[in-house]
Amino acid sequence: MYSHQSVNFYYYKYTIDGVNVILANLLIFVIISIVLGYAVDDSLIDGMTKCILSVLAIIPLTYYIGMAITSISAQSSFAVGAILNATFGSMVEVILFIIMLKKGRDTGQECYQELVKSSLT
Known part of the structure; x- marks a missing residue:
């Protein structure tokens, strides 16, 4: 184990089995956001604080959704890849819209x- 290479200027380029190290380290914010959002x-x-943690949690999730779409698109035809990219490329926005509509229904406000x-x- 080379500890002198664990953190340096090019740390953002390091991967472990193809997974970016920085984004893997940000996955802890996903767990923290879920716990603070539902259990606390x-x-x-x-x-x-919840909003900041959620923004930090969504960064690695969008990256992994994008990588999953890319890897599926690379193994399928051009048309299937385009459809997958068009539908799941905006998955984060769709989830936010669903949450907004649910909150609007629960509170009875039309602005949502x-x-x-x-x-x-």
């Missing part, structure tokens, strides 16, 4: 529906 009471943690409609347009 809202009075214990600020909404801004209008926001989703304008974003889709």
Whole structure:
């Protein structure tokens, strides 16, 4: 084990079995966001902290979704790759729209529906 190469200027290029080391290290934010979002009471943690942790958690998830689409597209035809890229390329936005629509239905506010409609347009 070469400890002198563990962190340096080119650390962002390191991979382990094809997985980027920086993005693998960011996966801890996914677990923290899920735990703080569902298990912890809202009075214990600020909404801004939850938002920052969620943004940090979504970075590796979008990368891995993109890599999965790319690897499936590389093994299939051009048309299947284009369809997969068009549908699953915006998966993060679709998940956010679903959450927004659910919140709008629960609170009875129409502004969430209008926001989703304008974003889709």
